[in-house]
Amino acid sequence: MNRHLISIDDLAREDIERVLRRAESFAEVSGREIKKVPTLRGRTVVNLFYESSTRTSSSFELAAKRLSADTVSIKAQGSSVDKGESLKDTIQTLSAYDPAAIVIRSPHVGAADLVARWTPAAVINAGDGKHEHPTQALLDLYTLRRRTGTLDGLSVWIVGDVLHSRVARSGVLAFARMGCKVTVCCPPTLIPRGIEALGCEVRHTLDDLGEADVVYTLRMQQERMNGTLVPSLREYAARYQINGRRLGPGQLLMHPGPVNRGVELSAEVIDSPQALIAEQVESGVVVRMAVLYELLTAGQGGGPAAGQRLPSNEPTERQPA
16 A cells, blocks of 8 residues: 555545545634644645645645644745756755655646655645646535535536546546546547546536536636637537526536636626535645645554555544644
8 A cells, every 4th residue: 555645546435434534523623713733743744836726735735734734835936946957856855854745736647656756755646737636526525525415326517628627537536436426528629538437427518417416617728728629718608608597506516716707607606605616615724634634644553654545444533633
């Protein structure tokens, strides 16, 4: 068993269940006047972001601080990366500070897996190109289960730029693993080859959107698009935008952010009571606290060594406090 969180595929259902339970315990802590716990006091968490980020980088930093860890946050712009330093050299430099964990986001598929080979620290994938974003999927599961009470049997439609979306890949794996029926829907040009193997159905129109309990929309990632995959954003919005006419009164709406208002979502549904978008952002901190806790404290009380991949055994009774 490895010692990192690189992919949702690394996690069995019981691993995910334990992270969600741990996040619930941290949600209680977050409601206190003093929100910190001493769990990671004296340990260091490095956040290394080679791509722009607001929600993920800030929530990882806040999660580490609420666990009392020291944090080092590095963005490619303004660092030695601008001077041509390689990823491997950067990791070797940071590893000299003896971090407990390195959280990395990179535009390159497989970057987190490479980093895991170059450092003794636990590595958490905060997004690698269009491959995966496992902690986003975990916070989505947490957010949805808090609203619905259960995930088993829910119909989840993921609508949008699936081809370029690491969120979609992690989401399909995570929702399917927790018993949801997953459908991805977008133009044929934005469907990755073989995505059905991850555990989903594929649709190219919104004709049957009414069967969904949850509509999970994705941003059109123009910065990753080469060539004309859709005729125009206006035409895409005409066929695939989720608006008040298409979103049924009993359906829930999710989006990983940032939202392109007027493209994948209309303003009326973004601000509706059916939208869980704000709750997703809130969930990011406690879920990432839970991931850091499980990875870095699993060795306490005779369990697996600190830094191991989230193990499948039941958690100890000792709760964070």
